[in-house]
Amino acid sequence: MLLKDKVAIITGSASGIGKEIAFEYADQGAKVCIADLSLEAANATANEIIQRGGVAMAVAMNVTDEAQVDAGVAQVVAQFGGVDVLISNAGIQIISAIVDFKFDDWRKLVAIHLDGAFLTTRACMRAMIAGGKGGTVLYMGSVHSHEASPLKAPYVAAKHGLIGLAKVVAKEGAKDCIRANVICPGFVRTPLVDKQIPEQAKALGISEADVIKNVMLKETVDGEFTTTQDVAQTAVFLASFPTNALTGQSITVSHGWHMQ
Ligand code: NAD
Numbered sequence: 001m002l003l004k005d006k007v008a009i010i011t012g013s014a015s016g017i018g019k020e021i022a023f024e025y026a027d028q029g030a031k032v033c034i035a036d037l038s039l040e041a042a043n044a045t046a047n048e049i050i051q052r053g054g055v056a057m058a059v060a061m062n063v064t065d066e067a068q069v070d071a072g073v074a075q076v077v078a079q080f081g082g083v084d085v086l087i088s089n090a091g092i093q094i095i096s097a098i099v100d101f102k103f104d105d106w107r108k109l110v111a112i113h114l115d116g117a118f119l120t121t122r123a124c125m126r127a128m129i130a131g132g133k134g135g136t137v138l139y140m141g142s143v144h145s146h147e148a149s150p151l152k153a154p155y156v157a158a159k160h161g162l163i164g165l166a167k168v169v170a171k172e173g174a175k176d177c178i179r180a181n182v183i184c185p186g187f188v189r190t191p192l193v194d195k196q197i198p199e200q201a202k203a204l205g206i207s208e209a210d211v212i213k214n215v216m217l218k219e220t221v222d223g224e225f226t227t228t229q230d231v232a233q234t235a236v237f238l239a240s241f242p243t244n245a246l247t248g249q250s251i252t253v254s255h256g257w258h259m260q
Contacts, residue, residue, distance in 0.1 A: 001029035002240040007080040009033040009073065011063050011120055012090030014041035016190030017140065020228030021087055021235045026054030028236055030085070033076045035061040063090045063116030073123035082131040085239045086124040088117045088162075089140040093192050095151045095199045106154045113158035117165055125169070125178060134177025136239045137169050140231075141182040141250055143258040149215070151203055159184075163250050170248030179247035181238050186226040186254025187216040221256035 008025050012018040014036035022032045026049045034042040034049075034056060042058035049056035057079055059072040076083060092112055094105045121137055128135035144152060145159040162182055169180035187193055193216070200215060201208045217223050234253050238246065252258050 002236055003085075004029035006030045006084040006239065007033070007076065007082055008085035008087065008239070009035055009076055009083055009120070009124060010087040010089055011035045011061065011116065012140075013087075014038065014045045016192060017185065017188060017228050017231050018087065018089040019045055020232045021089070022049060022056070023052075023054075024229070024232035024236055025085075025239075026052070026056060028240075031055040031057075031080045033072075033080070034058045035063075035072055036090070037062055063088075063120055064111045066119055069116075069119040070123050073120070073127055077127050082133070083124050083127040083135060084131075084133065085136045085138070086120055087138045087140065087235060088120050090116055091140060091192070093152070093155055093196050095196050095203060097151060097203070098153050101153060109154040110158050113155070114161050114165070117162055121165070121169060121180075125173060125176075128173075128178050129176050134179075135173075137166070137173070137178065137180040138235055138238055139166055139180070139182045141184040143184055143186050143252060143254050145182060145184045145250055146252065146258050146260065151200065166250070167248045174244060174247070177244070179241075179244060181247060182250035183231060183234050183238070184250050184252040184254065184258070185231045186220065186252075186257035188226045188228055188231065190228065217255075217257075219257045220254070224255050226254055226257075 008030045013022045013034045034045045036042040039060035046056035046058040061072040139162040142159045144156045148156045166180040166182045200211045
């Protein structure tokens, strides 16, 4: 068990990649907090983990709400005794050309990805420093932390921004043994991606099959989607790595869609 008794808060973990990380972390002995918008959905995931013999709790947390973030992290400290790992994973996608992009949509997306990363980082760093045992912060970046695609302006901007934030956390956190890294997945079949297949087909004027073949998988080495399991294994590796040698980095997990 690589994460025995580590306390991990995973945002956006009632679905997709975050949910898989929560399952994998629990299997590796971590106590996991499922933090998501809906308490009902978070509870359902926490209960699935508990039924498999893991340790989990649920909190309702909109990552853009300062009070909810601070209260949710305080609840985890009260119940599990501290925080060892934050996975800032909550995210959305909105597809549109820049010339048609609604300012409200830009602000909504950037707030979830960047305000959410900042607020959860601040609350968890405070808890980690108070606990005196250091910790790990992982951001869910994307191949779009390194490359651009049309129709995704705020997403690409925000995902690039996470790399900057991770580098600052790595520098400021080092004295307290807090490390920060970014995981950059390629396309993973989750609700976030399933929703954008028809949207991209419409915006680009191509078929849904062509979106999958020529947009999502064309640059991969094997024509394969990245899986939630691929990402979860990387998240275990990064949180269990023992020294400050691996901090301020981004690791791409994309079947070669992007190569650094
Ligand atoms: P998903 O839609 O399956 O899950 C996202 C979760 O985030 C949902 O449970 C949702 O309720 C939650 N969420 C949304 N807004 C929130 C908020 N304000 N506060 C708290 N929770 C909120 O999507 P996913 O594909 O699992 O995406 C997870 C992360 O992985 C995102 O940051 C996404 O950008 C990133 N990512 C996804 C892919 C992919 O291909 N699926 C690729 C690279 C990166």
